Structure formats: C-alpha cells, structure tokens
Amino acid sequence: MTDVVMPQMGESIVEGTLTKWLKKPGEHVDRDEPLFEISTDKVDTEIPSPAAGTLSEVMVEEGKTVGINTVVARIEENGAVAAPAAAQPDASSQSPVGAGHARPEQAAPVEAAAPEPPPFVEAPASSQPTVEEPAPAEPAGPLSPLVRKLARENNLDLSRIKGTGAGGRITKQDVEGYLAQKPAAAAAEPARPPAPQPAPVAPVAATPAPLAPTHPAKTRVEPLSTMRIKIAEHMVLSKRTSAHVTTIHRVDMTAVAQMRERNKAAFQTNYGFSLTYLPFITRAAVVALRQFPLLNASLDGNNIIYHNEINIGIAVALENGLIVPVIRGADEKNVLGLQRAVVDLAARARSRQLKPDEVLGGTFSITNFGSFGSLVGTPIINQPQVAILGVGTVDKTPVVINDAIAIRSICHVSLSFDHRLIDGALADQFMSRIKQVLEGWTEEVQ
C-alpha cells in the first residue's frame, strides 16, 4: 500500500487545490502516469503516480484544498514491488506522459475538448531531439547534417520531400530535386510568414508571400532576417523624416597620429586593446556637441528636445547587419575610456551580448567607414537624432602648408545633418570645432 500525498511544489506553497482526478478508484495506474492535477495560484500541475497498482482509495475530492504532505489517495500494489513513499512531481523515471493508459480525454484534455488543431504538416509530431524551426516537423528517420543544412538554408519543410535513400531517408539529391522542381513553392515557405492578418485558424505555412516564379539557376530567393527588415525600415524612415544634407571637412590628423603612435604600445600592454583614431574623433565630437547643443537634440513635432546627456551611438558592422550601441555619458570619458567603451560594445555587439539599454538613448551617432577604406561617405541619420558623423580613412597625403608641400595624415570627416533643424552655417561651425580640436590635439589620452 502506497500513500499518495499532496506534493511540495516550492517553499512558498503550503497548500494546493486538487482540481481533477485523472483516475477513478479501482482503476489501474502505472508508476509515473499522471494521477491527479493540482492548482496553486495560476499554475496547474499534473502529478504522476508514485507507484504502479490499483487506485484503492481517494481521500480528497476534486475542488478541495489541502496542505502539503496530506495523504490524498492510496495505491494497492499488484505485485510486491517496493515503491517510494510519496508522489513527487519530479519522479526520476522518464516514461512519456500519458503513455496510452490514461483515459485520453483526461490525459490530453485539449485534444478532447476541441477538435484536433490543424497539424503543422502531415508527419506525426514525434519527439525529434532537434527542432530548428517551429513550422516544419522533421520526417521520421535520421537526416544527414548536409540535408539539414540544405533544408535550413532553403527554408524547406522536409516532410514534403519524398526520401529515396535507405529506409526512405531523404538524401541531398532528393532535396536538390525538390528545389529544382518547385522553386516558387520552396521559396515561399518562410519560417515567420510576415503576413499582416492571417485568418485565425490558417496553418502557419499557408500564408506565403506571393513570389514571381523564377528560374532556380538564375536566382536564389531568401527571406530577410529580422535585423535586415529593421534596418531597411529604419533607413527608409530616416530618409523620409529628415531633410538630409552632408558637409565634408578635411582634417589634418597628424597631431593625433603622433599622440596615437606614442601611446599605441602602452595601450596594448596595459589594457589589452589597440588605440585607434575613433576615440579621438569621438572626444572631439563631444567637445563640439557641448558647444553646439542643437546637434545633440531631437525634433518632436514643433518642439526641439535638447538632451542634457551626450550619448554617442557607434555604428558597428555585423556579419549581416548593423547595430548602433551607445556610449552613455560620453562627455565623462577621456580617450582611454572611450576606446575601452568602443572595444567592449563592438565585441559584445558581434557576439550578440548587448543589453537592451545599451542600444537605447543615443543622442548623436558616429560611423567609421574609414576602417573599410572609404574616403568619404554620406551617412543616413539615426532617428530621432539630427546628425551623424562619418569618418573616412586616415591617409598620408601631400598637402600645401604655407606654400610648401608637406606630408600629413589626412582624414575626411563628413556630417549628415537634418536641415529641418540645422542650417549649413551651424553644421560647418560644428565641424570646424571638431577639426580644431583634432588638429591641435594636446590632451593626454590616459
């Protein structure tokens, strides 16, 4: 005889309401088979039987609330099998839930109470260890990593492909054959159909965006990633919102280059990262933003919002996208602090470890396309900011100084600004200030 007790569901829980018996007295129950359900707070819990045998006695009726460890039922073992003393929701045995013995309408109440929901695919929803995507269930039988990869890359529902390999296994040839055969259908199976208003009971995969039929050899169709969609939306939104104008200044970076040369090795030794031009430019921008706060503002209808904090967004290129993490309180940091922040944010942006507030709240942005070799760019403003600074590559260039030719480190710095709020004269004053700070650099960097 085994006593079944109200289990302890956590320190904070002292009682539970027995909501449903899944077995009737006299019925047989297997060990670990769901026996009853309890409700605590807004949580329903299925309690498996602690032993196999016949449910001989039920002491607590449905709807009653009892304290933990109260005996709620007794089970008469059929054999002489030793059983643990109490029902434990974490019984160590891992037999599948409701393995055929429980009355189906109670072990799986949803199926009983409502018509079977439309399945994802024809294949039975078996317990496959790897479920990459929600919609396509994998067909029975093992799949090679290559087939999985192909399916993933092409967003294929493998259950629709007939396997010709050993034991009906899907081979690479099957997938390729399917792709060649049904190019449009194959392309139109996005994992996240972006259809705005699908009918409430339409299956997920039934709302493909219509795509023109294309020849597989000449094109390849791939759905945009969420990040790509965001970037696309934001770029177009910005172009539509702001009256973009770009002004370009040539900056002599020789003083900065010398400062950088002097400190480069020490940075690597002391801090473990290199010293680049970006923190110098950021520092110069901060100084100029303090002097011209309109560049550190936002436009809200007919109001200007001046931001008291200077939070600089730094554009970071990712493998398939772009993100703009923010250096908060950038005016409180020197070149070392800025470089540290840039290195940290960029590394975590690339490993997708940024915290949400680290991409929020920027008041001005800098994009450093010079690191990819670009001389000059005309960046798009990061809304709702009103200006963005683009930094070109720093090259040794012959320039004329006092009617003599000299070799200097030259950088082209561009500013795209919102002409709704900022006029060219102000933008160029702002740029002149940046140029002045950089060309006459004296501040120590650490």
Add this chain to the structure above:
Amino acid sequence: MRNCCLRELGRIDYANALELQRRLVAERQQGLVDDQLLLVEHPHVVTLGRNGHRENLLASDEILERAGVAFHPTDRGGDITYHGPGQLVGYPILDLRQWKRDVGAYVRALEEVLIATLADFGIAAGRIPSLTGVWVQERKIAAIGVHIARWVTSHGFALNVSTDLSYFQYIVPCGLTRPVTSMAALGVRATLEDVGYVLTAHFGRVFDCELPLAAPALAGARKREPI
C-alpha cells in the same frame, strides 16, 4: 549557466503554438533539449483554462465567429483570457528542477520579468497581492497562466503591448471584473520586437540563464519618448 533557446516565432496560430509546446515539453522532460523561451503573437483567440468557467465567456459562438475570434479550451492554470495581435505572448518551457523547484517562485519571477520590462519603457507596473498577473494601478497589463508536468513548465504570460483592448469585451478576463490596459494605452509606442528584446534580457537575468538576445532594432528605431 544554463542555456535557454529563444524562439521568436512571430504570428502563429494558438493551436500550432500549443502543439509545438507539447512537443518541446516532452523533449524537455526527456532532457533532449535545453530550456526554451517561445515568443509569439496570436491571431484573435479566446482561451479557457482547465479550471475556467465558460460563463466568463460573454459572447456567443456566433458573435465570436463574426468578430473573427477563435475559441480554444486549454490545459493551463487560470480562467479565461484573450490573445490577439499586438500582444506579446511568452511560453517558457523550463525544467524547474534546475531552477528553484518552486512553482510559486516561478510565477513571481515571471511577474518580475514583466515588471522590469515595463519599467524599462517607463511604466510603473506592480503586483496585486493574491491576484497573479501584472497590474498598472488597478488595470491588468499582463496575464499569467501556467501548466506544469514533471516540473517542466508550459504556457506562460501575455503582455498587452498594443493590443486592441476592445476584444476583451467578449470575456471576463481571468474571471475578474477588472479593467485591462496596454503599453500603447499608457502612451508607450513600442513594437513587439522592441519589447521582446528588452524582455529577453530580463528573462535571462531573473532565471539566471544564458539566452541570445532577440534581433535588436536600431537604437533610433525605438520610439521611446523623449530620451
């Protein structure tokens, strides 16, 4: 630190999400997969918890059908609720044995995740003792309903981001005659992706698990007022 697999499924049928949950719960119970967090949005649907009361559904089947709202009994805790576009629905599938083995603490932790997320958007939300869920003043902004089998959780929470609140007229939410609200109704314009991104971070913190953040939006694309 434990891993938690994040699945952002976009708009998905309630029935399909339920099916996926069942599969993942079975796999989680067998230790075949890590903990999971499903973030979804549902088309209009009214769902009734196992111990719910059908009389809390105020509309007839015909009215629901005309409004394009499906009806679905389900096996979670709690009474009746509505899901629909603009609502961020989260289904954590966690093995609580690897967390705190505490059902009450689990529900409080879900509330904490939601409260912290709302705080990041400038909304001061909180709890009302003995009424599970997250509230702003006397209005419910997020509902919670959970099912547990062998310590593995399913179902979860529904946060009204920009939900059309008029759909709640068809039900008595959770059997409580209290008003509902949404982030949009409180003046916060945010997309489900934005909220999901913030929520994911808090989820990882509260449940002490490693999970990749949702695809982040660009800083400026967030419509947070004013910075």
